[in-house]
Amino acid sequence: MSIDWKKVAADYRDDYLEDLKHLIAIQSVRDDANKTEDAPLGPGPAKALQAFLKMAERDGFETTNLDNLAGFVEYGEGAETIAILAHVDVMPAGEGWATDPFTLTIKDGNAYGRGTSDDKGPALAAYYGLKILKDQGVKLNKKVRFILGTDEESNWTGMNHYFETQPEPTMGFSPDAEFPLINGEKGNVSFTLGVKGENAGDDSLKGFDAGLRENMVPRDATAIVETADNEALVAAFTEFLDQMPVVGDVKTDGDGVHLHVIGKAAHGMEPKNGINAGTYLAKFLSQFNFGGDAGHFLALLGGALHDDSRVTKLGLAFTDDIMGDLTMNVGVMDFQAGQGGKIVLNFRYPKGIGSDDLQGALTKVAEENQFDLQKGREMVPHYVAPDDPIVTTLMATYRELTGEQAAEPEVVGGGTYGRLMKRGVAFGALFPHTEDTMHQVDEFQPVNDLLLAMAIYGRSIQALSNDLAD
Ligand SMILES: [Zn+2]
Incomplete structure (x- = not known):
């Protein structure tokens, strides 16, 4: 099925920002001092995970919560599994913000707030890519799992719990870094x-x-x-x-x-x-x-x-x-x-x-x-060959939707979830032209970047898990 991805993403703008506002308002900083049996990393990360999964249930998806440490949204059928690994925890806000870090604030076309760039904004953009495919009735011939961790900024407790209890996906990407694509990460x-x-x-x-x-x-x-x-x-x-x-x-x-x-x-x-x-x-x-x-x-x-x-x-x-x-x-x-x-x-x-x-x-x-x-x-260092289909498919989508024909995969200082799978890469959502404010005061993402990321993610999931990929 042919989808005009940029147009559809723009149509979802208001719904997306409403959901993002809800997620940003949850102070999902790891907080060991206030952990409980139900919230092993403190109340915030568990609450953000539940809120995200609840949104997915609202949208008609099957969801699973793994002990309030990780969770996933599932769509499509097939022997192979495409994984999308994102996280709902955030870094502490720190001092010196111009706006309230836990109130999504749109100013001059930018979305400000802790997590707009790392990683709630990109996570939600990828989720919306999947949601659009479902809303459009696109049939996927692979299983897609959108997986959320709750402890990316510290010890990866959540995502490790996922990989200890669930089968390893065939391949996948993590929308928790930058575009174009990261196929190598330092130790x-x-x-x-x-x-x-x-x-x-x-x-x-x-x-x-x-x-x-x-x-x-x-x-x-x-x-x-x-x-x-x-x-x-x-x-x-x-x-x-x-x-x-x-x-x-x-x-x-x-x-x-x-x-x-x-x-x-x-x-x-x-x-x-x-x-x-x-x-x-x-x-x-x-x-x-x-x-x-x-x-x-x-x-x-x-x-x-x-x-x-x-x-x-x-x-x-x-x-x-x-x-x-x-x-x-x-x-x-x-x-x-x-x-x-x-x-x-x-x-x-x-x-x-x-x-x-x-x-x-x-x-x-x-x-x-x-x-x-x-x-x-x-x-340890992680590297996926540039000719692996996970790299070539995502790069093709990126070039197609951005027009940046010269874009090439890169290696970074890492530590993204991409390394959790043998064939895992990091893919967005920070564009090369946008200032990196992850972990900083006044963290932001341009709203148009988030919508373009949504289009790229949706198109990529479609290409990876639909007949288009073959
Ligand atoms: Zn992150």
Whole structure:
């Protein structure tokens, strides 16, 4: 059946935005402090999953909820299964929004709100692609499963639960990244340097705090310090702010000097897109006379770990021709005097280098500073051949509907759900011409981008699961 996809997507605009508004309003940030048996990741993610599945039931689909951790919408019949993997959880909103992050706001043709770009907007666009096929009565000769996870931004608990309890799909895509298409993703591994809390210098670091998540460049950093000459410290801080690409503020009270640095948040897979408030604050403080664990903590952050996303200072710089550079994000920094703290580093690595290489270099750093080192979760690099039908079919649809004939699949710093299937790729919904605001304040997507994505997704599902694909 021939469908004028762009026209049909435009016809669904109002319904789509109404449903998106409903989803954005649910604060589906993982919240372990408030988890229950029914909501293992806190109330928000479970509520967003239920809301999405309820919409699909309203639209006449069969749905399944897997223990409030994952769920799926099913349509079509066939021996093979096409999977679409999206997620309903969102990153914490963070400070500094111009609009309420949990109220969908349309301004100058853009849809603002946490999740408009990552991933509620794209997830819903893909869902609407499937819904349009159903509404038009298109018969699919493969089974399509639209699968929702609830923990993409942390540990993938939801999607892992799906893959532990359900058969592996034949192939699929995840609308949780960018267009045109990602057929390769770097490996992803985190390391935590554990720090003890002793101060042994003339100056004293009472507390230091930066970063919400390992996969995010910290926008804000705060420290409380006590020095022999607090006035000189404040003057030096003001001068530092003048010279550096960060802003901040400072106040002094009975606890000491409270310093606050504001940089720029960004997704941790490309730290160059952000300005790390934490390492800048450490760089400033490391010129003073802090000693012991506090001194090591500041010297490392402000020195070897500062402004070095390609890890040259630790001697690890590495590039693969297809998959690109090894990158490092200093995502979480925490120090409490007398108690201790940690530095969490997130690495994205191409094929050709492994987490063992990283661990070797970091072990040395840990030994030199009397830190302890712990390896976190790891995902190895993922690559689907460019001539696999999942790649060629989606690329053909993308070129057809955008007119971008020269578009080619690409490799990124990853961590998308695409890697959960051998023949899995990431596909949209951020267009090359649109600013990437995922994980940032004032996250948005142009409404027209979301509608074009809807058309591309619908056409792609049709091509993958209909006779058109053969
Ligand atoms: Zn996402």
